[in-house]
Amino acid sequence: MQTVFITGISRGIGLALCAQALERGDHVIGVARNPQASPDLLKLQNRFKELKIISLDLCQEDAAEKILEHLFEVPVIDVLINNAGIYEHGISKQSFLKSFEVNSYVPFMITEALLSKLKRSSSPKLVNVSSVMGGITDNSSGDAYAYRSSKSALNMIHKCLSLEHSWLTCLAIHPGWVKTSMGGEGAVLLPKTSAHGIWDVIEKIRPEESGAFKDYNGHHLNW
Numbered sequence: 001m002q003t004v005f006i007t008g009i010s011r012g013i014g015l016a017l018c019a020q021a022l023e024r025g026d027h028v029i030g031v032a033r034n035p036q037a038s039p040d041l042l043k044l045q046n047r048f049k050e051l052k053i054i055s056l057d058l059c060q061e062d063a064a065e066k067i068l069e070h071l072f073e074v075p076v077i078d079v080l081i082n083n084a085g086i087y088e089h090g091i092s093k094q095s096f097l098k099s100f101e102v103n104s105y106v107p108f109m110i111t112e113a114l115l116s117k118l119k120r121s122s123s124p125k126l127v128n129v130s131s132v133m134g135g136i137t138d139n140s141s142g143d144a145y146a147y148r149s150s151k152s153a154l155n156m157i158h159k160c161l162s163l164e165h166s167w168l169t170c171l172a173i174h175p176g177w178v179k180t181s182m183g184g185e186g187a188v189l190l191p192k193t194s195a196h197g198i199w200d201v202i203e204k205i206r207p208e209e210s211g212a213f214k215d216y217n218g219h220h221l222n223w
């Protein structure tokens, strides 16, 4: 049994990660902006007393403080999964700023807030849900400027965190192309398949691999 903190559990990959952790007996604390709007999340809440939902917009100015207030009685977090993300269309300044706020800054802010709780774990892991679209070497189709650059920034933040905190096993992961609101109907993977792979990679990653960028099958990816 471990204690897992996941952002973006209302739907998609985050919801599937949350469900699978609960099914194997973990305690899960998850952030959802509006839990009442997610019937699947409410079903999980009814089924598992081990699920604690924090209802919060992560872009709120005092988001870190609010999270810590909710975690007052939770001394240890074993796995932090920064999953919440957005895909902004267009090239406006607003699209860039919002993408960087949610996809790059929020994961950093949450990690900083939870470092002391992660440090109390015997096997602390930080997982940043990134994307191959944040990779520069393998970018062959361009476009999606705001999303791509915000995930590249997340990769850099991830690498810096892994260097600063050698006690923490840090993993940046690409979940595959997944059928969610973001991935769309044409995507090839179900959220549960992606989540299953992600959990497998999280379980297998060794401390000496910290800072890695892998996909949900455990294959190494280029930055």
Ligand SMILES: NC(=O)c1ccc[n+]([C@@H]2O[C@H](COP(=O)([O-])OP(=O)(O)OC[C@H]3O[C@@H](n4cnc5c(N)ncnc54)[C@H](OP(=O)(O)O)[C@@H]3O)[C@@H](O)[C@H]2O)c1
Pocket (backbone or CB within 6 Å): 007, 008, 009, 010, 011, 012, 013, 014, 031, 032, 033, 034, 056, 057, 058, 059, 082, 083, 084, 085, 086, 102, 129, 130, 131, 132, 174, 175, 176, 177, 178, 179, 180, 181, 182, 183, 184, 187
């Ligand atoms: N789907 C894919 O093919 C794919 C591929 C590569 C990477 N990814 C990455 O995988 C992660 C999950 O994506 P997904 O496909 O599951 O997307 P999704 O279905 O659109 O879900 C996104 C999640 O993030 C939450 N979120 C967004 N902004 C938030 C905020 N300000 N505060 C709190 N929660 C917020 C959403 O909450 P609400 O319900 O409140 O909006 C939702 O739970 C993202 O980081 C994404 O970039 C996805």
